[in-house]
Amino acid sequence: MRTCAKMRCDSEPVATVSLLYAERVVSIGELLAERDRNLLDLCRDHVERMTPPVGWTVHDERIISIPDSPALAV
Numbered sequence: 001m002r003t004c005a006k007m008r009c010d011s012e013p014v015a016t017v018s019l020l021y022a023e024r025v026v027s028i029g030e031l032l033a034e035r036d037r038n039l040l041d042l043c044r045d046h047v048e049r050m051t052p053p054v055g056w057t058v059h060d061e062r063i064i065s066i067p068d069s070p071a072l073a074v
């Protein structure tokens with residue numbers, strides 16, 4: 001079973017986190033369909049509690065879908 005990447009945590013992951021070293025960005029994305037060992041799959045708790053290294057910024061790239069939102073008027 002796929003679990004959170006944090007040690008001693010066996011919760012179900014909800015997001016995939018990538019560390020972009022060149023840009024010093026922690027990117028939080030939708031959970032990938034397949035596990036990539038270069039990336040971190042984290043559970044909800046650990047995503048929320050995650051703190052970036054000093055000098056890094058966090059980009060939350062997840063799509064927040066709002067059910068029943070009206071289509072944009074054209």
Ligand SMILES: [Zn+2]
Nearest residue numbers: 004009043046
């Ligand atoms: Zn966790």
